[in-house]
Amino acid sequence: MTPQPIVIKVGGALLEDAEAGLALLTNIATIAKQRPVVMVHGGGPLVETLMASLGLTSHKIDGLRVTPDEHMPYISGTLAGSANKGLCALAIKAGLTPVGLSLLDGNMVQCTALADKYGAVGTPTAGNNRLLHSMLEQGFLPVISSIGCSDDGRLLNINADQAATVVAELLGAQLLLLSNVPGVLDANKTLVSELDLAQIAVMVHEGIITEGMKVKTDAALLAAKTLRRPVTIASWASPLEEILANTTGTRINNTPTGAGE
Numbered sequence: 175m176t177p178q179p180i181v182i183k184v185g186g187a188l189l190e191d192a193e194a195g196l197a198l199l200t201n202i203a204t205i206a207k208q209r210p211v212v213m214v215h216g217g218g219p220l221v222e223t224l225m226a227s228l229g230l231t232s233h234k235i236d237g238l239r240v241t242p243d244e245h246m247p248y249i250s251g252t253l254a255g256s257a258n259k260g261l262c263a264l265a266i267k268a269g270l271t272p273v274g275l276s277l278l279d280g281n282m283v284q285c286t287a288l289a290d291k292y293g294a295v296g297t298p299t300a301g302n303n304r305l306l307h308s309m310l311e312q313g314f315l316p317v318i319s320s321i322g323c324s325d326d327g328r329l330l331n332i333n334a335d336q337a338a339t340v341v342a343e344l345l346g347a348q349l350l351l352l353s354n355v356p357g358v359l360d361a362n363k364t365l366v367s368e369l370d371l372a373q374i375a376v377m378v379h380e381g382i383i384t385e386g387m388k389v390k391t392d393a394a395l396l397a398a399k400t401l402r403r404p405v406t407i408a409s410w411a412s413p414l415e416e417i418l419a420n421t422t423g424t425r426i427n428n429t430p431t432g433a434g435e
């Protein structure tokens with residue numbers, strides 16, 4: 175039986191830390207010998223650095239970047255360009271054979287514009303998984319940026335956690351959302367090992383889960399429901415073996431925590 179693939183999403187902060195990026199990719203090279211791996215990446219901080227250097231301002235609503243269409247050349251240039259190629263280059267250094275892709279390649283993910291107030295921001299849905307399957311069969315590491323497009327060819331900026339959720343759905347894969355924090359932290363900044371929908375709603379209501387982590391827990395809840403298995407939010411600085419053994423990170427459960435799977 176073919177082992178279940180793992181989709182590993184990395185947040186933007188990793189793309190600014192080549193040493194941590196190489197350590198993670200070296201760890202992925204070990205895991206990829208046992209199970210197919212797909213990477214999905216963000217790059218929010220890189221986008222912000224470029225925009226600032228161009229004298230452009232950018233803001234977020236509910237954790238999503240408001241993206242006027244005229245900003246798309248900079249955003250797609252950063253995410254599908256420098257961020258994607260930077261990760262692919264590190265993957266080569268780690269002994270892997272990456273193929274850099276975006277959500278629109280092979281029609282793997284279809285996107286629809288969310289609402290006018292966000293500009294060129296889309297919601298992703300699962301499309302065609304043939305390209306990904308053929309890449310994995312041939313032993314490549316797909317490295318996917320969160321740039322997509324609508325059916326009528328408008329380039330769209332997709333939050334990378336939402337992108338990873340849909341890529342995991344396409345492959346029926348296990349999903350790890352890796353960030354610059356050890357997982358979801360409580361009001362005392364202590365790592366919470368497991369959370370379900372009701373517990374997350376309380377933490378959001380109390381202002382403990384905010385901004386990027388709110389988008390991440392929403393994406394994880396959706397993925398846990400679709401994939402019918404827990405989704406892990408953890409740090410890219412933790413060994414993947416520990417994350418996969420559930421000894422670190424936060425498991426987001428579709429079923430109430432404590433009620434079993």
Ligand SMILES: Nc1ncnc2c1ncn2[C@@H]1O[C@H](COP(=O)(O)OP(=O)(O)O)[C@@H](O)[C@H]1O
Pocket residue numbers: 184185186187216218335352353354355357358359360382383384385386387388390
């Ligand atoms: N309860 C929480 N636990 C951990 N991080 C939180 C929480 N609430 C908000 N955050 C913020 O969410 C950030 C992670 O989201 P984000 O910056 O979007 O990460 P990424 O770029 O990795 O997707 C953390 O760095 C932290 O500042």
Ligand SMILES: CC(=O)N[C@@H](CCC(=O)OP(=O)(O)O)C(=O)O
Pocket residue numbers: 184185186187215216217218219221237238239249253295296320331332333334335386
């Ligand atoms: C619509 C939207 O918010 N798009 C994100 C895409 C990148 C991303 O999600 O990056 P992180 O994973 O590093 O946060 C953005 O422009 O920042």
